[in-house]
Amino acid sequence: AQSVTQLGSHVSVSEGALVLLRCNYSSSVPPYLFWYVQYPNQGLQLLLKYTSAATLVKGINGFEAEFKKSETSFHRTKPTAHMSDAAEYFCAVSEGNQFYFGTGTSLTVIP
């Protein structure tokens, strides 16, 4: 079975700093990869997805994610953190007809 690992359950960055959220998956076959965001008291919102096209995927609000097959990773970055980026972020993998979620990374942005 697939597993999804998000390194760092809590990440704190200063406003204006680079944001890096890490995600690794276990499959040897490149799956479909996703990032979701969850703001307080809300459901999960799709941010971006990788489906075997370009390895660098651009999402909303300036976030990007890069698929690296050799590292089985799909890390997510944003050059400049804003206060509004504070939320819980989930990496997810779709393989076959199954969906696998990471345990989430809580991002705090410090003014």
Add this chain to the structure above:
Amino acid sequence: ETGVTQTPRHLVMGMTNKKSLKCEQHLGHNAMYWYKQSAKKPLELMFVYNFKEQTENNSVPSRFSPECPNSSHLFLHLHTLQPEDSALYLCASSQDRGGTRNTIYFGEGSWLTVV
């Protein structure tokens, strides 16, 4: 704004009550899901329906009873729940269950508190 609508957003119920959570998707999808999200725990997939047929039940206690009358609507009937069932219940849908069409879209969630 979401194509998946859940009601009610908040529910408080006693352990002997019977209540239901409702989900409606306006995306024309064929698959619908119930997830449970508890504090400090990973997302738990509870049930999956594809073309109105239940395709997965991940060992969910019988006090949770799903119903899918058509591809647009999904219910979760609740009865004799326990305090540990308090959580955020998320409904989701996808075009179908395979390949590139398997992008899941979530509703806003229903916060359930069992007292």
